[in-house]
Amino acid sequence: MQHRLFFPAALAALGSVGSAHAAGVPTLQEVTVASGSKDLTGVADSATEGTVTAKQLANRPLLRPAEGLETVPGMIVTQHSGDGKANQYFLRGFNLDHGSDFATHVMGMPVNMASHAHGQGYMDLNFLIPELIGGIQYRKGVYAVEDGDFATTGAARIDYLRKLDKSFVELGMGQHNFRRLLAAGGQSLGDLNLLGAVEVGGYDGPWNQPQNLEKYNGVLRLTSGSAANGFALTGMGYKADWTATEHVPERAITSGEIGRYGALSPSDGGRTHRHSLSGDWARTTEAGASKLNLYVIDYGLNYFANPSGYINGVQGDQHEQADERTLWGGQVKHSWFLGPQWKDTELSVGAQLRQDRIGLLGLYATENRQRTQTIREDRIRETALAFLLDARTQWTPWLRSTLGLRRDQIDARVTPLAGQFNMSNGGDASVGQTSPKVGLVFGPFDLLGPTEFYANWGRGFHSNDARGTTARSNPQDGSAVDAVPLIVKAKGSELGVRTAPLKGWHSSLSVWQMDLASELVFIGDEGITEPKGASRRHGIEWSNYITPADGWIVDADIAWSQARFKEANPDNGGRRVPNAIPLTASLGLIADRGRWFGGLRLRYLGAYALEETGEQKSAAFWMANLKAGYRITPQLQVTLDVLNLFDKQANDIEYWGGACTRNEAIGGSGGCGAGTAIDGRLVHPLEPRTFRIGLRASF
Structure with missing residues (x-):
């Protein structure tokens, strides 16, 4: 009987050691024990996985919806363009760009876009409604069989609430013409729960050129039972239109050509939409568990940008990236609980299928959003199929193991539709x-407190843009190019420990390493895939969660990493991976005391190399966000968000690269206006201190 009671005892001892870094009381997921069988899916398999609850997100000040992912320890979410575009993400020494090495699913639907017009793995989370998030499950590394493409640094699975305790209407207003209306309601009919929400918003931002963001969002969800025994059917619709202030050469600001929040191009920005339907079904018995998920998504983007400025004349180098696709797929999984005679092993098999039917993938030269030249236009059908096998076994009271095997197959067909130098770039690719x-997992042991030790190893990958795998010529000028592999292999390992040294204090420490076969990146701005060589990263992460008293939460984490190419850049001899942040830290204080509630969060970003030698670096900085709320009555509350509390003047993102300003093109300095750029620092400033007020009425 001792081994049959191990997991409940471990849960009681470890408490929230397995939870997410978040503003709230962390808890391990529930473990079900029935007739000697165990559902081990809720037990932590590594030191760097966890679950974030709705309560933990409620008092977190957010500038953007995707910042909810900053509950993942070490994750940084920024922006270098307008708020209708996918964010920039950073984790474990990776510049994830718009999501190329971190996989996110929302209600079972993949968010990362394969072979995307702007960048591989493009992960636009602007459609999220944070108030509806019921939980975020995250894992780091390549150690889980459920995680496939793009999950080299990790993965997150976001689920919405199955029902609302109270319906509500919330009105938000703030500086720079921020406005937001959110109405959400629910109705229960026996075992059925219907949830609906509508969000309408807009924001101009601090930019001299107003952002004119217009955002429309809707959710309708029908559920029954629980996530383990029940079903959910969810429809979602989202669209946005905006004008962007892109990153600019820093010298344009220091010279006075534009102000700190000025723009060089008057018509950058875009429009996007995402409509989806998804369904989930699950059943759990004493003998096993079954899960099924299906989805279909209609997605589109027309994005206009002028990132290099005016290299080729004062008309600018604006281009449009267009993406129109339907993707569909799903996942099926069955688990057997084999009982004490098989060491309470849980054996799982499953399959995943995804197909992207991309009707139009285009890159065009434009002026003021009017197409002047088709650089390339393609149609792509890309299919990914995976088979999963997983066995979790409790060998002794102090040793359990997870053994997994994942087989992925990706097939792509690229059909060129237009472009003077693009028509030879089609073909099939398969890998x-x-x-x-x-x-x-070793433990739990009673050391300073209940303690578990973890050791993990695995292989994974991220896919490359299918256009790069069939490329023969550069679509810009017709020069010959080498095709690249359809996937980039990754190998990772990790050692970690979780412990609860004192009552109310839970801590985890991990040491990790990651090898990536190539830093290949599809450059959407140019329509080509750029090889950057193999790399190695390693680092240390320490996360802490402290509940000193009822209603008070302190969370703190620090992450250090080092990212290096295995071979030096032949042009400058450097081995540093650009934009790999070596040091991040965060500190949060949450209070919920009767009528008063709120949270204070501080975030630190260390200086990072902008190019391979490390001679050019970004500026390190810290910033703070504050949320304060008061419950006037049980049905009425008011909140105040102060974003960038101390009005820190720093940059959300910095790059090093070639660009030209309008004045440089007119003056012809450095070859600008005649095809030669000036290398320098490209920046997108932090938004200044901003006040937002919200009023919520519940009923």
Whole structure:
């Protein structure tokens, strides 16, 4: 009987050690024990996985919806363009760009876009409604068989609430013409729960050129039962239109050509939409568990940008990236609880299928959003199929293991539609990979407190843009190019520990390493894939959660990493990976005391190399956000958000690269206006201190 009671005892002892870094009381997921069988899916398999609850997100000040992912320890979310575009993400020494090495699913639907017009793995989370998030499950590394494409640094699965305790209407207003209306309601009919929400918003931002963001969002969800025994059917619709102030050469600001929040191009920005329907079904018995998920998504983007400025004349180098696709797929999984005679092993098999039917993938030269030249236009059908095998076993009271095997197969067909130098770039590409996964957990032991030790190893990958795998010529000028592999292989390992040294204090520490076969990136601005060589990263992460008293939460984490190319850049001899942040830290204080509630969060970003030698670096900075709320009555509350509390003047993102300003093109300095750029620092400033007030009425 001792081994049959191990997991409940471990849960009681470890408390919230397995939870997410978030503003709230962390807890391990529930473990079900019935007739000697166990559902081990809620037990932590590594030191760097966890679950964030709705309560933990409620008092977190957010500038953008995607900042909810900053509950993942070490994750940084920024922006270098307008708020209708996917954010920039950073984790574990990776510049994830718009999501190329971190996989996110919302209600079982993949958010990362394969072979996307702007960048591989494009992960636009602007459609999220934070108030409806019921939970975020995250994992780091390549150790889980469920995680496939793009999950080299990790993965997150976001689920919405199955029902609302109270319906509500919330009105938000703030500086720079911020306005937001959110109405959400629910109705229960027996075992059925219907939830609906509508969000309408807009924001001009601090930019001299108003952003004119217009955002429309809607959700309708029908559920029954629980996530383990029940079903959910969800429809979502989102669209946005905006004008962007892109990153600019820093010298344009210091010279006075534009102000700190000025723009060089008057018509950058875009429009996007995402409509989806998804369904989930699950059943759990004493003998096993079954899960099924299906989805279909209609997605589109027309994005206009002028990132290099005026290299080729004062008309500017604006281009449009267009993406029109339908993607569909799903996942099926069945688990058997084998009982004490098999060491309470849970054996799981499953399959995942995804197909992207991209009707139009285009890159065009434009002026003021009017197309002047078709650089390339393609149609792509890309299919990804995976088979999963997983076994979790409790060998002794102090040792359990996870052994997994994942087989992926990706097939793509690229059909060129237009472009003077693009018509020879079509063809088929196919690749497969088998990815073993191993995890060992030792404990719990009673050391300074209940303690578990973890060891993990695995292989994974991220895919490359299918256009790069069939490329023969540069669509810009017709010069010959080398095709690249359809996937980039990754190998990772990790050692970690979770402990609760004192009552109310839970801590985790991990040391990790990651090898990536290539830093290949599809450059959407140019329509080509750029090889950047193999790399190695390693780092240390320490996360802490402290509940000193009822209603008070303190969370703190620090993450250090080092990212290096395995071979030096032949042009400058450097081995540093640009934009890999080596040091991040955060500190949060949450209070919920009767009528008063709120949160204060501080975030630190260390200086990072902008190019391979490390001679050019960004400026390190810290910033703070504050939320304060008061419950006037049980049905009425008011909140105040102060974003960038101390009005820190720093940059959301910095790059090093070639660009030209309008004045430089007119003056012809450095070859600007005649095809030669000036290398320098490209920046997008932090938004200044901003006040936002919200009023919520519940009923």
